[in-house]
Amino acid sequence: MNNNDSLVNQKRRAILGGTAAAIAGIAIAPGVFLTETAQARPVDEPVSSKTRWGLLINTNNCNDCNDCVTACQNENGWGTGSNDEQNSAPNQKAQWIRSVKVTDKQTGYAKTLPMMCQHCEKPPCVDVCPTGASFKREDGIVLVDKHICIGCRYCMMACPYKARSFVHEKLTDQRSYAPRGMGTVESCTLCVHRVDNGEDPACVEACSSSMIFGNLNDPDSEISKELARHGGTQIRADLRLNPGVRYQGLNF
Amino acid sequence: MKKVYFSEINGNSLGYLALVAGLGLLVLIGLGAFLYMEHSGHWVTGMNNEIVWGLPHVFAVFLIVAASGALNVASISSVFSKSAYKPLARLSGLLALALLAGGLAVLVLDLGHPDRLIVAMTYYNFKSIFAWNIYLYIGFFAVVIVYLWMMMERKMNGFTKAAGTAAFIWRLILTTGTGSIFGFIIARQFYDSAIYAPMFIIMSFSFGLAIFILVLMAIYSGTGRPLGDAILFRLKNLLGVFIAAVLLMVTIFFLTGLYATEHHDVVAFILNGNNIYTKLFWVVQIIMGSLAPLALLYNPVTGTSRAWIAIAAILVILGGLAQIYVIIIGGQAFPLVMFPGMEVSSSFTDGVIASYGPSLPEFLLGFSGIAIALIIVTLALKVLQFAPNSLADADVDPHYAAAK
Amino acid sequence: MHVMHLLKTISVVVLLLTAIEVNADVPKPKPIHGEGECVEPEDIMKRNHMEFILHQRDETMQEGIRTSKYSFKQCISCHAVKGDDGEYVHVDDSRHFCVTCHEYAAVTIDCFQCHADTPRSTDKHELRVNE
Numbered sequence: 001m002n003n004n005d006s007l008v009n010q011k012r013r014a015i016l017g018g019t020a021a022a023i024a025g026i027a028i029a030p031g032v033f034l035t036e037t038a039q040a041r042p043v044d045e046p047v048s049s050k051t052r053w054g055l056l057i058n059t060n061n062c063n064d065c066n067d068c069v070t071a072c073q074n075e076n077g078w079g080t081g082s083n084d085e086q087n088s089a090p091n092q093k094a095q096w097i098r099s100v101k102v103t104d105k106q107t108g109y110a111k112t113l114p115m116m117c118q119h120c121e122k123p124p125c126v127d128v129c130p131t132g133a134s135f136k137r138e139d140g141i142v143l144v145d146k147h148i149c150i151g152c153r154y155c156m157m158a159c160p161y162k163a164r165s166f167v168h169e170k171l172t173d174q175r176s177y178a179p180r181g182m183g184t185v186e187s188c189t190l191c192v193h194r195v196d197n198g199e200d201p202a203c204v205e206a207c208s209s210s211m212i213f214g215n216l217n218d219p220d221s222e223i224s225k226e227l228a229r230h231g232g233t234q235i236r237a238d239l240r241l242n243p244g245v246r247y248q249g250l251n252f
Numbered sequence: 253m254k255k256v257y258f259s260e261i262n263g264n265s266l267g268y269l270a271l272v273a274g275l276g277l278l279v280l281i282g283l284g285a286f287l288y289m290e291h292s293g294h295w296v297t298g299m300n301n302e303i304v305w306g307l308p309h310v311f312a313v314f315l316i317v318a319a320s321g322a323l324n325v326a327s328i329s330s331v332f333s334k335s336a337y338k339p340l341a342r343l344s345g346l347l348a349l350a351l352l353a354g355g356l357a358v359l360v361l362d363l364g365h366p367d368r369l370i371v372a373m374t375y376y377n378f379k380s381i382f383a384w385n386i387y388l389y390i391g392f393f394a395v396v397i398v399y400l401w402m403m404m405e406r407k408m409n410g411f412t413k414a415a416g417t418a419a420f421i422w423r424l425i426l427t428t429g430t431g432s433i434f435g436f437i438i439a440r441q442f443y444d445s446a447i448y449a450p451m452f453i454i455m456s457f458s459f460g461l462a463i464f465i466l467v468l469m470a471i472y473s474g475t476g477r478p479l480g481d482a483i484l485f486r487l488k489n490l491l492g493v494f495i496a497a498v499l500l501m502v503t504i505f506f507l508t509g510l511y512a513t514e515h516h517d518v519v520a521f522i523l524n525g526n527n528i529y530t531k532l533f534w535v536v537q538i539i540m541g542s543l544a545p546l547a548l549l550y551n552p553v554t555g556t557s558r559a560w561i562a563i564a565a566i567l568v569i570l571g572g573l574a575q576i577y578v579i580i581i582g583g584q585a586f587p588l589v590m591f592p593g594m595e596v597s598s599s600f601t602d603g604v605i606a607s608y609g610p611s612l613p614e615f616l617l618g619f620s621g622i623a624i625a626l627i628i629v630t631l632a633l634k635v636l637q638f639a640p641n642s643l644a645d646a647d648v649d650p651h652y653a654a655a656k
Numbered sequence: 657m658h659v660m661h662l663l664k665t666i667s668v669v670v671l672l673l674t675a676i677e678v679n680a681d682v683p684k685p686k687p688i689h690g691e692g693e694c695v696e697p698e699d700i701m702k703r704n705h706m707e708f709i710l711h712q713r714d715e716t717m718q719e720g721i722r723t724s725k726y727s728f729k730q731c732i733s734c735h736a737v738k739g740d741d742g743e744y745v746h747v748d749d750s751r752h753f754c755v756t757c758h759e760y761a762a763v764t765i766d767c768f769q770c771h772a773d774t775p776r777s778t779d780k781h782e783l784r785v786n787e
Contacts (some may be wrong), residue, residue, distance in 0.1 A: 014671050046719035058607050077778065088292075091601060093298040098384040104589050115590075115598070130374040130382035137720065138669045145717050146770050148371050153304040154382055156434015160439035162588055162600065165301050166364065169293035172746065176729045176779050181770030182365030183291045233445060239438060252591055367766075 020231060041196070043157055052121070052140040052244065053190060054216035056223050059249040060114040061210050062099070069114065071206035072097045075191060077175040084171040094180075096188045103237035104252060112251055114203065116188035117163035118235065119242035125155035125164065134185075140216075140244050141190045151182040156185060159162070160236050163187045177202060190244075216244065256339040256648075257641045261475050263634035264583075268474070282620020285613040286361040294364065297614050302606030303584045308362040311618030313577045314387070314459065315355030316430055317452055318536060320423040321460020323348040323396065325487070327423075330399075330416025335651050336486060340468070345400045346629060346638050347464055348423075354625030356389060358618055381432045388426040395422045404637065411563040427453045434579065441518035442583035453502040453574065458494035458501060462568035465491065467629060469562055471639055480645035480653040481556070488561050489608040492549040495568060499542050502575075518586050522578060527605065529582035541571010581608055582643075672692035687756040691733040695725050709723045728767075
C-alpha cells in the first residue's frame, strides 16, 4: 500500500470504527438503561425503604369495567378465580378489590373506581393488630402475616376502606404463591409475589392504559412524573394516612 | 363495728347441686358451640365481612366491663374506707374474677385461630390497645387474687388498703383500655371518640353493681343467711347513682354528635332509624334499662321491696346488653364514609347498612360466658370463706334505723 | 392396707397396658422421596426442617427475600406425590409427603390451612430463582 492509501484507509477505518462504535453504543445503551430499571431487586436482597410502591388509577375509563377485579381473582385465587368458599354467604366471601360507584346526588356526577387496600403510610390496621401480623413492609406494601394472625378481626374494624376480608371456611384451592386460609384475615397484597419478581400487579397488567405502578420515591419513575404533572387524590385524605394508592378523575 | 365472721356455704342441698349441674350443662353447650364454629369456620355464624364482631363479642365485652365494675364494692371499702361495705369485699373480688374469666373465655373462643392463643401471648404490637388489654386482663387476675389474699389471710390484713388501691387503679386503666378498643377506631363514624373510655368506666360501675346485687340476694336467700336492709338499700341507692351517670354520658355523646353536622347521619341512624338499633336503644337501653330502674329504685314503695330491687337490677343488665349491642353491632352496621355526602354502591356492601342475623352457635357461646362466671362463684363459695355468715342490720351497721 | 392393695392393682393394670402398647406393631413411616437430592442431607432435614422453614418464612414475609434453597413452594413442588389417578395427593391422604411422618409422630401441622399442599396448575406464573 502507498502512503496515501493507508492514510485514507486509516481515516475510513477511523470513521467506520467510530460510526460502528456509535451505532453499537446507541443500540446497546437503551438496553443497559432499560434493563437496570426493569430488573427487580435480587432475590436474596431485603426490601428497603428506598422504594415506596405506589399505584395511580385514572378513573375516567372505569365505567362498567371489571377487568382489574377479574384479573386479581384469577391471579390470587379468590372469588371467581377459585373453587373455594362455596359455603360462605355473599357477604362472607372475600373481596380483595371491588368496583365502587360514587354518585353526587345533587349534580348527578358519577364515577366508578376500583377500591382495594390503599397501602397507607400510616396504616390503622397495623396500629391495632395485637400480634403485629398486620404489618407494613419496608417498601410500603401492607401485608398480613398469616402465620401469626389470630383472626381477631380488629384490623377489619379499623380499616377506613373496608379493604380486609376474613376467611370464613376451609380453603383448598389456593395458589402456591398466594397462601390464604380459614380463620385469618387477608387483603390486596399489591401482588407482592409479582412485584418481588420485577413485574406489575395483575390489576395493572390487565388495565395498563389506566393504571400506573411504580416507585413513588423515585422522582424519575413514570408514576412520580405523572403525579407531579397532573396530581392525584387520596381517598379519605383527611385521615392523613398518606396512602400509596392515588386516583385521578374523582371530582367529588 | 362488730367482727364479721365468714364461712364456706354448705353446698349440700339439692338446689345447690341442681344449680351446679345446670350451669355445668350450659358451659358444656357453649363449648360444643365453640367446637362447631372452630371446626367448620365462621361461615356457620351470622358474622360476615361487614359485621365482623357479633353476639359473642357483645356478651364478652359486657362481662369484661361488668367484671371491673363488680370490684367497685371492694374498692369502696378498701380505698375509700367505707366500713359498711367491708364484709362484701371478698365476694366483690370473687365476682370480678369470675365475670372476667367468663368474658375472656368467650372472646378467645371466637377468634379465627383460638389455637394461636400462645402467639397472642408472645408476639406483641404495643401500639395496639388489644395488646395492652392482654396484659391488663391477665394482670387484673393477679392483682385481684393478691387483694383477696390480703383480705382473707389474717396476718396480711394490714396490706389490704394498698392491694385494694392497686386493684382500683388497675381496673380503671383496664376499663379505659376496653372502652378505647372503640374509642381508638378512627375509621368508623360511631366510634373515634374519647368519651368511650370514661363512658365504659361508668357503665362498668352500673353493670357490675347490678350483677353484684343480684348475686348477693341469690346467695343469701339460697343459703338462708340473713341479708339486712342496711346493706341492700345502700347498694341499690348507689346503683341508681350509677345508672344516672351512664345516662349523662350517653346524653353527652349524642348531643355532641348532634352538634357536628358530619355526625348527623350516624346519630339519626341510631336514634331515629328504621332498624333494630333504634328500637334497642330507646326501648331496652333507655326506657327499660335506665329510666324504669331509676324510678323503681328511688320510689319509696318499690325501692324498699326486695323483689322490685331485683327486677330493677335485671332491667339494668338487659339495658346494658342492649347498649353494648348497639355500640358493637350498630357501630359496624353503619357504612364507612369514604366519600362524604355522596351516594356509594358496590358488590361489597359499600354505602348500605350492613345486615346481621345472630346465629344460635354465637348465642350459645356468648351465654355460656355468663354460665362460666356463675359456676366459678358457686363453686368458690363452697371451697373458701367468701360469704359473711350474716349481713343482718345488727351485725353490719348497728346504728342503722330502717326508714319508715 | 386397702390403699396399698388398690395401688398395686392399678400399677399392674398400667404396666400390662403399656406392655400391650409397646408390643403393638406400628409401622415406621416410609415417606416417598422427591426427585434427586434434597437441599440438605436427610438426617439434618429430618431433625431441623422446621428451623429452615421458619427462618425462611420470616425472611420472605418481612424482608421479601425469596431464595429458592429453602423456598416452601420449592419443597412442595419437589416432594409432591402422585396418586393412582395421576393427580397429586393432598394433605387428607396418608401418602402426602409431610403427612406420612407427621401422622406417625402425631404432630399437627397447620401449614396447609393456608399454603397450597401440591403444585398448582392454576398458578399463573413461576417465581424467579437465583440458583
